[in-house]
Amino acid sequence: MADASWLTSFPQLSRMELLTIRKTLDGAYKAFSREYGDAIESIFHPILAFLVWFEKLLINTPWPIIILVIGAIVYFASRSWKLLTGVVIALLLVGFFGMWEDTMSTLSMITVCTLISIVLGIPIGIGMARSDRFQKVMMPILDVMQTMPAFVYLIPVVMLLGIGKIPGLISVVIYAIPPVIRLTNLGIRLVDSEVLEAATAFGANGRQRLFNVQIPLAMPNIMAGINQTIMMALAMVVVASMIGVKGLGQPVLKSIQNQYFTLGLFNGLAIVALAIIFDRVSQAYAKRSQKHMKGAHS
């Protein structure tokens, strides 16, 4: 019993060894990003162009028109005058307190991130619902995406693409996409087997089953997923501003560094206002489009 020191202090790698591991991995990644960084960046170029164009559009359009357009969308999605009034008042207040431009930047970012999440997430979710093996592979990846601190995956993204809108967009999408994937998968798996069987019995092929039965019946869950994705994207805005994404996150960041409480509060409230608008409108829309599924009795 002479040497039991491995019990009291964990038998760990030596500093040198750890350093080597870090150095090799970092070195390899740096080499990789030097080699392919530009190529990868060029893949994202169209998205960047769209993002910039959309942001400019929102900022340069006179504010009354923006409010009119948003109001129209809100009304047609929800058919609720109450919600419409609330949204218009919130937007007016945001502008009145001098945050119009930042709000428009954030709005454009969130819109593009949500669209990308939907375009990628729904097919991935469908794939998971169709193949148990793919589901097994994806589940741990989704867990990592949701629990890994956002700062950790900001680092490689920034190393690869530098600071700017695209790395911001990527990190927001990574953070926000899991709910729409998970709920698409779940929704399709929960589709009433008898309805699906009926479609098969009438000779529907895989594509007809997917578009006529599975996706429509999974819609309530997919909508819930999209809603959560939007909320998570908004929550990520402040973090993304650290790597150069313009918008409401930047003043918040500035106020943390300089201890400007009021500035932080105003911008924080503007983010909350955006979140509530997105949430209420998407939920009202989901409810309205699914009301006949529940029937007259319930």
Added chain:
Amino acid sequence: MSNTLIEVKGLYKLFGSNPKAHMPLVHQGLGKDEILAQTGHTLGLKDINLSIKEGDISVIMGLSGSGKSTLIRHFNRLIEPTEGQILVGGTDVMSLAEKDLEQFRRHRMSMVFQRFGLLPHRTVLDNVSFGLTIQGIKKKEANERAIEWLETVGLGGYENQYPAQLSGGQQQRVGLARALATNADILLMDEAFSALDPLIRSEMQDQLVELQEKLQKTIIFITHDLDEALRLGNNIAILKDGELVQDDKPEEILLNPATDYVEAFVRDVNRARALTVETVMQPQEFRITATTIEEALKQMRAHKDDYAYHVTDDGYQGMLSQESLEEYYQEDKTAKLTEEHYEDLEPIAPDAALEEILPETLASDYPVPVVDEEGEFMGSLSRDALAEVLSPEASSEEANTDKSAPSEEGSETPAEKDESKVKQPTTSA
């Protein structure tokens, strides 16, 4: 006789992760429970051989878990068999490639489901035209045909409602219209009416019979309710634990149950309602064909009974008893047989339910003559024969003499009885 349209040959289905490997055990004749215990596989169907005639309503019956749904899903291959063949009009369904299978499902068979299986996000009209749009028929034409079928099932005017806005009976009418709209000649119905309350249910049964008279489809109808089976079926197949225990005409099932299991099923049926005169009457070879009293009495004396039926080229005339013939003979033996000589006994129709003819048959001293619509003499029905058919002991004698029978019967009570027990509290609550 109509032709065989569907033939099932040596069909086996073993559910589980590796069914093929355990088939030898099944072929050794092990039961469902033993196979489950030994291999963890569920024996769904065991050596099913069945032929289904074109234009018939063939009923498949059995308790919950007996494999009815499994069997019917083999016809359109919603379930793949482990072994065996299904021939539909000569084509082996199992040999169809995916595309051909889709075509087969689109055009040859359609299906009605227990819980309706309607698309909740589509209107009634879009649900009915579903099969047609799957076939690639243009929206406009599909809708026109769907509207016709909706009217046929009595749901005209409901086109733009959603399924959830309809009652259960109406939803199943939509399901029926959807199935009929594709013009498939075979209709599969898996407990199609089981989710409906009794009144709507019998309404739907009547509607199905009515439609069937017009459309002459081949219908495979699944139920666990014998009354429903007797009402609809030209033929009834009974499943138990995945095995076919009897496959027969309805009256044969009632009168000659093959096993205790079938016997337990049929015990509580109202036979007076389920059976027709035709199924229990005795054929009568002997008939009096004479024209005068004298000849008639001569024929009668040569016959063992003291009564007989007078039948001429014009069909059934009336019933004669030896006693009164002797009297008429004394009066005027050369007189022609006429109306006044016949006994006062109304003939009964062969397709009447026993229930309808019960009082007069039981009151009559002589067997009652059975005469069809054209006046043709078919046979006779005696009081004793009727009583025997209607008394439940008569046919369950065998089962009752078996000492172990009572306990076994308890465990094999048909599902509908259990169900009625379960239902009562919910309806009263």
